[in-house]
Amino acid sequence: MHDKKKEDVSGPNRSNNVSPNILTAEQYEKMSKTAEIKTEVLTVKHALFQGYLTFDYWWENNGGLFYCYFKQYSISPLLGDISGDKANLHYSFDSLQWWGRDSPDDRKQDGGWYNVTDNERDKGGWVGANKHARVFARFAFDIFGPDPIVQNEVWFNY
Numbered sequence: 687m688h689d690k691k692k693e694d695v696s697g698p699n700r701s702n703n704v705s706p707n708i709l710t711a712e713q714y715e716k717m718s719k720t721a722e723i724k725t726e727v728l729t730v731k732h733a734l735f736q737g738y739l740t741f742d743y744w745w746e747n748n749g750g751l752f753y754c755y756f757k758q759y760s761i762s763p764l765l766g767d768i769s770g771d772k773a774n775l776h777y778s779f780d781s782l783q784w785w786g787r788d789s790p791d792d793r794k795q796d797g798g799w800y801n802v803t804d805n806e807r808d809k810g811g812w813v814g815a816n817k818h819a820r821v822f823a824r825f826a827f828d829i830f831g832p833d834p835i836v837q838n839e840v841w842f843n844y
Contacts, residue, residue, distance in 0.1 A: 749817030749844030755810030781815035
């Protein structure tokens with residue numbers, strides 16, 4: 687079960703950047719056999735685009751650890767071909783600690799599904815948690831002129 691809250695405490699505003707708390711593909715595969723993994727899709731919408739981000743998450747240590755593993759994204763133009771292929775995506779999760787990444791300036795906007803990243807170290811990890819965690823995404827869509835930025839978040843309770 688999840689609920690949404692409206693506050694932006696992403697990235698640099700959080701203490702304890704936990705980049706070392708990385709989850710490799712091998713670790714993910716091993717844990718996926720025993721953990722109760724749930725898959726979610728975080729959606730953002732703008733007048734010109736709709737963006738999607740898929741991720742898996744699970745809890746360990748009675749809600750004391752929150753794991754998140756980002757999988758794929760999709761960006762669909764809503765008014766035909768009005769864009770380039772230089773969109774940006776920020777994805778993160780937090781609770782007592784923070785974990786996040788920014789994509790290169792090359793995300794496609796053609797409605798296809800693509801890996802969030804090919805770099806294994808940038809797909810996911812874990813943070814210390816207090817039975818309450820947030821997953822956050824910010825899309826900067828690529829258009830001629832100022833790029834529209836849209837964000838969304840979802841909160842999960844253990």
